[in-house]
Amino acid sequence: MSDTYTPTAPSPWLRAFGRGVFFRKRSRSVLPGFRLSLGFSVAWLTLIVLIPLATIILKTLGMGWDEFVRVGLSDRALAAYRLSFGTALSAGLVNAFAGLLVAWVLVRYDFPGKRVIGATVDLPFALPTAVAGIALTSLYGTNGWLGAWLEPHGIKVAYTPLGITIALIFIGLPFVVRQVEPVLADLGKDVEEAAATLGARRGQTFVRVILPAILPALLTGFALAFARGVGEYGSVIFISGNMPGLTEIAPLLIVTQLEEYNYAGATAIATIMMVASFGILLLINLLQAVTRRRQA
Amino acid sequence: MIELNAITKQFGEYPALHGIDLSINKGEFIALLGPSGSGKTTLLRIIAGLEVQDGGTVALEGEDVSRRKVADRGVGFVFQQYALFKHMNVAENIGFGLSVRPRSQRPNRAAIRARAEELLGLVQLEGLGNRYPAQLSGGQRQRVALARALAIEPRLLLLDEPFGALDAKVRKDLRRWLRELHGRLGITSIFVTHDQEEALELADRVVVMNQGRIEQVGTPEEIYMHPATPFVSQFVGETNLLPAANGAPDGALAVYVRPHEIEIVKSGGEALRVGNVFRKGGVWRIEGHLAADQRLVEIDADASSPPPASGETILIRPKHLRTFAQTGAEQ
DSSP states (O other), rough: OSOOOOOOOOOOHHHIIIIIITTOOOOSSSSSSSSHHHHHHHHHHHIIIIIIHHHHHHHHHOOOOOOOHHTTTTTHHHHHHHHHHHHHHHHHHHHHHHHHHHHHHHHHOTTTHHHHHHHHHHHHHOOOHHHHHHHHOOOOOSSSSSHHHHGGGGGOOTTSSSHHHHHHHHHHHHHHHHHHHHHHHHHOOHHHHHHTTTTTTHHHOOOOIIIHHHHHHHHHHHHHHHHHHHHHHHHTHHHHHOOTTOOOOOHHHHHHHTTTOHHHHHHHHHHHHHHHHHHHHHHHHHHHHHHHHTOO | EEEEEEEEEEEEEEEEEEEEEEOOTTTEEEEEEEOOOHHHHHHHHHTTTTTSSSSSEETTTEEEEETGGGGGGGGEEEOOTTOOOTTTTTHHHHHHHHSSOOOOOOHHHHHHHHHHHHHHHHHHTTTTTOOOOGOHHHHHHHHHHHHHHTEEEEOOOOOOEETTTSSSSHHHHHHHHHHHHHHOOOEEEEEEESHHHHHHEEEEEEEETTTTEEEEEEEEHHHSOSSSSSSHHHHOOOOOOEOOOOOOOTTEEEEEEEGGGEEEESSSSEEEEEEEEEEETTTEEEEETTTOOEEOOOOEEEEESOOOOOOOOEEEEEESSSOTTTOOBBB
């Protein structure tokens, strides 16, 4: 172990905005190829991410402010944003808890079939989302296994925001599990044992020792699950029922606009979603920087 | 103070401890010494309650704590890799044990901080309370871990290979310092080590363990000068195994002689062909093979006279010999 203190990078955002990574005077490094690799990275990002995003904004600029507000902030669009961000947020929160639990079980216990369960976690990554959507719809539909049992109790899942949330929980689960798992494994049993010898109860150990250590990873997992949920389309459109103003998600609204050849309208909604998502992710990154600051 | 009675422990098929009996007096500094796999760490963890024994009892101050949880035993434990809480600063680490007490027994914030500062003084880390573990050196972290364990005023302090992860110089300083600290605080302590030098230097009594059994319990002097078994003789200090020579009692399998207990004679000794010769501290270390059976022998010879040359044949004789009958007892 070294004597020097090396703070972990707080977050790419903070670095870029807070200290100006692009303009900082470069110190000599033993790693060769800094200029080349940075140049390549920037060019690649520009080509793959920035130019397409810029096109969206350019397209929007062509439509004029009044038109932009009329389409982008219509009642129907506002309802869609509320639904998309609301369901993504609740699915992200559920996943943060459930994913933490799954990661915990996978890291801390040995049991037969552990590898199979580990592989199952990744399935939502690989499965075509439409398949997931159809499976969930048939499961929670009025005549589905779960739907037939839930509906008499007054719980309607399919074609409601609840159904959308369930679909988003499904596709978001692996993000949290895969983020938290390595950190939890790295935490080591001896820290928990140390807390126990010092008189801490299980609950105190969890809240004061384990949770702070995994919080940055948990936040990252949550942010990824949330971001994926906001943009998710395939698995949701089957189970949502797509009633405008009620169960119509923002990505679907964009597709609807495109089908009506209203490209400007589609990009207006996309721009608003992009700005909102960017703001939320920035906020999560800042939060993460705060929780991570002290750890090395 | 501590009574261990017939402690057994098995990990799956592998028996880790076979019926350990041990009693430790108040204020003693005890070393559990043994090679890896000897069960010393397992025994330490059982005393702490981090591991549960399969059979036998652990009693602290006359009270059977065998089924008590770790948190209720009041035992301080220092881990080999320190196990500090990385997200807490040094003072928070040290105060942790006090801050998790039930509300009625918990000191207030200021009192906990004051206690942490006091302990920081004790471990000679004044002024570092606001640092984070990542900002400290290995030796400093180990002392924070010790202060944290002492904060709960444990009735017993357990240390698992406390110097294992440190470099030689730091280890030596920390060793001396720990010895002094024990003298000052007088807290009953047990530490685990595989380093015989460390055990002999620090401990009041050394418990030598091998393959889940206690080989010998004694003062460092007893362990070194009067090893009870062939294992102890070979594990603690360096030992030559010579063939049972004249004068050895019947039934002796071999003669155990330390390198400094062999003298070079003009006549009447065994022939040894000298191999490597090098300076080892204040003596010449001579390595050679017995002419009789090619057995490797190490000798420490006085450095005031020139050593024999490599390839030369010399005569050697043990000054003091130690033999073990098959029962394993010294004769």
